[in-house]
Each structure stands twice: as C-alpha cells, then as structure tokens.
Amino acid sequence: xxxxxxxLNIKSRNPKxxxxxxxxxxxLLCCCALMHxxxxxxxxxxxxxxxxxxxxxxxxxxxxxxxxxxxKDQNEDLEKRNQVLSGLPEDVKGENLYRLQxxxxxxxxxxxxxxxxxxxxxxxxxxxxxxxDGDIIKAAGAVEVQLLDWDNKNIGQWQVTTRQLKKLxxxxxxxxxxxxxxxxxxxxxxxxxxxxxxxxxTDHLTGKVFKEQSEIKPR
Numbered sequence: 001x002x003x004x005x006x007x008l009n010i011k012s013r014n015p016k017x018x019x020x021x022x023x024x025x026x027x028l029l030c031c032c033a034l035m036h037x038x039x040x041x042x043x044x045x046x047x048x049x050x051x052x053x054x055x056x057x058x059x060x061x062x063x064x065x066x067x068x069x070x071x072k073d074q075n076e077d078l079e080k081r082n083q084v085l086s087g088l089p090e091d092v093k094g095e096n097l098y099r100l101q102x103x104x105x106x107x108x109x110x111x112x113x114x115x116x117x118x119x120x121x122x123x124x125x126x127x128x129x130x131x132x133d134g135d136i137i138k139a140a141g142a143v144e145v146q147l148l149d150w151d152n153k154n155i156g157q158w159q160v161t162t163r164q165l166k167k168l169x170x171x172x173x174x175x176x177x178x179x180x181x182x183x184x185x186x187x188x189x190x191x192x193x194x195x196x197x198x199x200x201x202t203d204h205l206t207g208k209v210f211k212e213q214s215e216i217k218p219r
Contacts, residue, residue, distance in 0.1 A: 099131035100139045103201045105214040106177055111184070111191065120218060121185035123147060123156070125197055126170075127178040129210075136176050138169055144200040145180060150193040158182050162204055191218050 106128060111120035129139035143160040160168070160180060170179040198213040 099133075099137060100129055100203055100206070100208075100210070101132045102130050103199065103210045103212050104128040104130055105197060105199055105212050106175065108175070109197055109214060110216050111188075111195075111218045119185070120188075120191055121183065123182045123184045123197075125180040125182070125199065126175070127180065127199060127201065128176070129178075129201065139201075139203060139205075141165065141204050142202045143178070143180065144202075145182065146198040147182075147184065148196040148198065149189070150195070152196070155187050155195070156182065156184055193218075 104127070106126040108126045109124065112122045112124055113120045114122045125145055127143065128136045129141075131137045140162055142162050143165055144157070145160070146157045147155040149155050158180075165178060165180075168178050168180055170177060194215055194217050196213060196215050199211065201210045201212075202208075203210065
C-alpha cells in the first residue's frame with residue numbers, strides 16, 4: 001500500500017510516462033495483496049496443527065507396523081511348534097507328554113511371626129507340584145487357598161494368579177516349592193487351635209484341578 005501511494009504521488013514531466021504508471025499501479029497493488037495473503041496462509045501458527053497431526057499419524061503407523069511384525073513372529077513360532085508336535089510319535093503325544101500328577105502341601109506350612117512382635121500374622125503355604133515319577137516340577141497354574149478353623153469355619157480365602165505364582169518359586173538345598181504368603185492379622189480367635197489348609201491348583205496346560213488339604217498346628 002505504501003508503494004502504491006508513493007507511485008501515485010510521483011510527478012512526471014512526461015504525460016505519457018504518467019499514463020503508463022497509472023496503468024501499472026492497479027497491477028502492483030494486486031501483487032502486494034496476493035503476497036500478503038500467501039504470507040498469512042503460510043504462517044507457523046496455521047501450519048503447526050497440520051504438522052502435529054502428520055507427526056502423530058507417522059508415529060501411529062510405526063507402532064502398528066511394530067505390532068504387525070510381532071504378530072508375524074509369533075505366528076511363525078507357533079507354526080514351528082505345530083510342526084514339531086505333529087512329528088512326535090503317538091506314544092508321547094497328548095496326556096503322555098505332560099507329567100503333572102498331583103500336588104503336595106509340605107510340613108513347613110504354618111503360621112509365622114514375621115515382625116517378631118509375639119503375634120503370628122502370616123500364613124505361609126508351601127506347595128510342591130509332583131510329576132508321575134514323584135519328582136517336584138515347576139508347573140504353571142493358578143492357586144486357590146482356603147484356611148479353616150477347628151470348627152471348619154472359613155478364616156480366609158485367597159486367589160493366586162499364574163503370573164503371581166511364577167514369581168513365588170522357591171528353591172534351596174533343603175526344599176524346592178512354591179511359597180505363598182498371606183496376611184491373617186486379626187483373623188484368628190484362638191491361634192493355638194489346629195487349622196486346616198485347603199489348596200486347589202489349576203494346571204493351565206491341561207485345565208485339570210488338583211486339590212489337597214493339610215492340618216496344621218500353630219507352633
């Protein structure tokens with residue numbers, strides 16, 4: 001606009017030159033307006049939402065591609081396993097391939113005073129999965145534990161998931177088993193009476209449920 005104004009105020013001694021300038025002014029003004037419009041459209045404030053959306057879509061595409069690759073690898077792994085299983089002899093397939101036959105609650109299962117305050121506030125249950133040869137194996141599964149008093153009344157009941165149980169495997173020179181710890185503070189009326197612990201172990205490979213119970217005498 002300032003350029004056009006200065007051009008309009010130019011005084012020329014040549015009338016023909018002034019006429020030519022007067023014809024050029026509208027064209028110049030249009031160019032200036034067009035440049036201003038283009039400059040406004042390409043401002044960073046208006047471009048930033050579009051760029052952010054493009055970056056987000058690019059990130060989502062990379063994540064989807066990663067998930068697709070992981071799924072592909074898992075499918076290939078399953079296919080290899082199926083090929084191995086299909087090539088096994090008939091006498092080692094199915095039930096004969098798996099070895100879990102039962103569970104055992106060990107004699108170390110009892111009430112314990114963990115904070116040394118004279119009160120037994122913890123129930124620790126030791127479970128050993130047993131195979132067909134009588135050996136202890138780390139079988140995967142979920143566990144339900146129930147504690148009953150001497151009158152067969154329920155004191156407490158707990159669920160242990162497969163993921164939780166996996167972290168509770170305990171092995172030493174003396175013993176190897178799952179060690180499950182539960183809080184029983186304030187639940188016992190008479191801590192000297194015999195108690196009964198019931199365990200139900202659900203094997204996640206076969207779906208079978210192995211049950212066992214044991215009487216414990218608080219020490």
